[in-house]
Amino acid sequence: MLMHKFANPARFLRISKIIAPWCFILTMISLVIGLYWGLFIAPDDYQMGSAYRIIFVHVPASYMSMFCYGFMAFASAVGIIWKHPLADQSARAAAPIGAAFTALALFTGSLWGKPMWGTYWIWDARLTSELVLLFLYFGYMAVWQAVDDQSKAARIAAIVALVGVINVPIIKFSVDWWNTLHQPASIIKSGGASIHPDMLWPLLICILAFNLYFITILLWRIQSLILQRQIRGLRLRIAEGTNNG
Amino acid sequence: MASAPLNTRAGKRKKKRFYLVLTSLTVLALAVGLVLSALEDSISLYLDPTDLIERNIPQGQHVRLGGLVAEDSFTKADDGLTYHFDITDGANTVTVVYKGALPDLFREGQGVVVEGAQGDAGIFIASEVLAKHDENYMPKEVIDSLKKRGLYKQAEEESL
Amino acid sequence: MGDYALYIWPCYSAVVLIMSVLGFISWNSKNNDQKKFTELNRQLQELNNQDL
Numbered sequence: 001m002l003m004h005k006f007a008n009p010a011r012f013l014r015i016s017k018i019i020a021p022w023c024f025i026l027t028m029i030s031l032v033i034g035l036y037w038g039l040f041i042a043p044d045d046y047q048m049g050s051a052y053r054i055i056f057v058h059v060p061a062s063y064m065s066m067f068c069y070g071f072m073a074f075a076s077a078v079g080i081i082w083k084h085p086l087a088d089q090s091a092r093a094a095a096p097i098g099a100a101f102t103a104l105a106l107f108t109g110s111l112w113g114k115p116m117w118g119t120y121w122i123w124d125a126r127l128t129s130e131l132v133l134l135f136l137y138f139g140y141m142a143v144w145q146a147v148d149d150q151s152k153a154a155r156i157a158a159i160v161a162l163v164g165v166i167n168v169p170i171i172k173f174s175v176d177w178w179n180t181l182h183q184p185a186s187i188i189k190s191g192g193a194s195i196h197p198d199m200l201w202p203l204l205i206c207i208l209a210f211n212l213y214f215i216t217i218l219l220w221r222i223q224s225l226i227l228q229r230q231i232r233g234l235r236l237r238i239a240e241g242t243n244n245g
Numbered sequence: 246m247a248s249a250p251l252n253t254r255a256g257k258r259k260k261k262r263f264y265l266v267l268t269s270l271t272v273l274a275l276a277v278g279l280v281l282s283a284l285e286d287s288i289s290l291y292l293d294p295t296d297l298i299e300r301n302i303p304q305g306q307h308v309r310l311g312g313l314v315a316e317d318s319f320t321k322a323d324d325g326l327t328y329h330f331d332i333t334d335g336a337n338t339v340t341v342v343y344k345g346a347l348p349d350l351f352r353e354g355q356g357v358v359v360e361g362a363q364g365d366a367g368i369f370i371a372s373e374v375l376a377k378h379d380e381n382y383m384p385k386e387v388i389d390s391l392k393k394r395g396l397y398k399q400a401e402e403e404s405l
Numbered sequence: 406m407g408d409y410a411l412y413i414w415p416c417y418s419a420v421v422l423i424m425s426v427l428g429f430i431s432w433n434s435k436n437n438d439q440k441k442f443t444e445l446n447r448q449l450q451e452l453n454n455q456d457l
Contacts, residue, residue, distance in 0.1 A: 031424075035417060043384035047350060051409040052382060057420045081262045100427050108416040115412050118348030118375045124290040162270060166277050177281075178289045179311060181358055186380040195382040213424060220431040227438035234445040241452040 007086050009226045020219040027212040034206035042202050054112040056203055059187070060210040062105035065133060066168050068098030068214060072140070073165035076158035085229070086222075088154035091161060092144055093221035097214055099137035106130060117181055125174035126182035129167055136164035291358050294337040297369075304363045310339060311358040311377065319353050332357065332369075343371040350376035 038056030045052040072094045079087035109127070110120045121127065140160050147153035175184045187193045193200055281288065291311035292300070302308055310332060318331035318340075327344045330353075341359055351357060356377030364370040 035421075039413070039417065043386060046383045046385045046388040047355075047378060049409060050407060051349075051412060053409075053413050054416045055382070057416055061420065077266055080266055081259055096427065100423050104420055104423055107419050111412045111416050115409060116348065116350050116376060116378055118346075118351075118373075122290070122375070125288050162266065163273060165270075166274055170277075170281070178285065179293075180290050181375055181377055183378055183380045186382060189380075194380050196384055196387060198384055199382050213428070217428055217431045220435045224431070224435045224438050227435070227442045231438065231442050231445060234442070234449055238445065238449050238452060241449070241456070 007084055009086055009229075012086060013223060013226055016219045016223055020216060020223070023212055023216040023219065027209060027216050030205055030209035030212060034202055034209045037202035038206060042199050043196075045199070048116055051112065051115050052199075054108055055199075056206045058105060058108040058112055059203060060207045061101045061108060062130070063207060064210045064214055065098055065102040065105050065130070066171055067211075068094050068101055069133060069136070069161075069165065069168055072098060073161045073168075076161040079154060080158050080162075085154075086226075088158065089222055089225040089229075090218070091158065092154075093218055093225055094214075095137055095141050095144075096221070097217050099134065099141065101210070101214075102130065102134040102137060106134065113181075122181050124180035124182055125178040126171065126180045129171045129174050132167055133164075133171060136160070136167060140164070293334040294332055294339045295334055297339060297363075298337055302363060304365070307360070307362050309358055309360050310341070310369055310371075311356070312339075314351070314353045314355055314357050316353050332359065339369050340367070341369045341371050343374050345372075345374070347374055348376040350378050355379075 034056065038053055042053065042056070044050050072091045075087045075091035075094065078084065079091060106127075109130075113122075114120050140157055143157040143160055144153050147156060174180060175182055186195045187200070187203070195203070291309035292302070293312050294310065297308070297310055312332040312334045315331035315333045315338060318329075320329045321327070322329070327342065328347065329340065329342050331338045331340050333339075341361075342364075343359065343361075351374065356379065358375045358377055359369065359371035360373040360375075361369055361371035
């Protein structure tokens with residue numbers, strides 16, 4: 001019932017205009033704390049020294065790259081089944097954010113790989129599937145660009161999003177299913193996190209900050225898409241009005 | 246929308262679309278799963294020493310070999326550039342020779358992936374050495390104090 | 406941070422840069438769309454008033 005009420009575009013605009021500024025403030029606070037803690041306060045790692053500090057941006061970016069795709073696929077499924085424009089717009093709004101997170105995950109991972117592994121890039125299952133994710137985001141965004149009819153674009157894009165969602169569990173479990181150069185999971189795994197609390201806390205704050213960032217930008221982008229739709233409607237009505245007059 | 250009764254015509258269509266999405270995804274997941282499991286060998290990045298021996302990889306064939314650098318096996322030749330070390334998976338061990346720069350994380354007891362080919366006398370000639378790091382993150386001070394109290398090995402085993 | 410600063414700073418910089426740029430673009434286009442919407446709404450109102 002709550003979902004239903006929130007799903008009304010006009011109501012969504014009203015509520016999100018109240019929520020978004022608060023999300024923005026919280027994003028800034030947690031991001032500054034998290035990044036500063038990660039850069040300057042967290043202790044050096046016993047194996048990697050200070051190089052491991054890249055974890056505080058790499059893991060949140062990678063996690064969000066997958067979370068964002070999951071969100072996009074879920075919204076697309078809702079869009080296909082219930083044919084609600086707000087669901088399609090949510091998925092469309094999430095795509096560039098996810099693409100940015102994916103690019104950052106690949107870039108920071110590459111700069112972490114060079115000093116530690118000895119290479120910027122290797123075609124192992126984890127790295128390759130993350131690169132596929134970036135191309136899925138690009139493909140999804142390209143559909144919206146290429147197809148003029150918005151409702152048709154929404155349907156094709158949603159199918160791309162749903163087909164691609166298979167890749168998300170592949171990324172997550174790639175390090176367990178195949179042998180890779182990339183190490184296995186440190187936080188979400190059976191037997192608890194294998195990372196010391198002094199390093200885990202700043203990491204969790206960074207993950208929270210990236211989540212809040214996602215919500216903030218998502219709300220802004222959905223607002224934009226709703227407004228653009230209403231602008232199209234208004235233009236049509238004005239054109240009709242002038243013609244009739 | 247979500248709360249619309251499912252016995253109306255629109256409701257039935259929604260239900261149909263829901264099951265269509267669900268079955269398509271399931272079929273797709275199964276297909277991808279089959280393909281991936283068929284390709285398992287080529288997706289895996291490296292062979293471990295047991296694979297290398299059991300599969301009789303011919304001399305000179307380019308492969309990647311991965312495992313732990315065996316304790317007390319690392320030696321530096323007189324030229325200061327050539328290294329010898331053993332890679333082990335617990336069951337089997339392969340001796341590796343490598344000439345070049347080693348990554349910062351390379352050390353005995355740590356994971357490593359080397360690229361190269363089998364040479365004479367069962368020695369693996371590596372052209373590239375990559376270090377693998379494990380999923381454990383610990384402050385230096387914590388390890389130092391554990392070592393001081395002689396608890397380090399024990400702590401490491403507990404974390405496994 | 407020693408030798409690794411060369412790798413750490415570009416990572417943090419890229420994160421801050423990309424996130425700021427995407428954030429600014431999203432915020433800016435939302436504001437522009439809002440302005441456009443308000444302006445068109447005003448035009449429509451005027452048109453309706455003329456008709457009356």
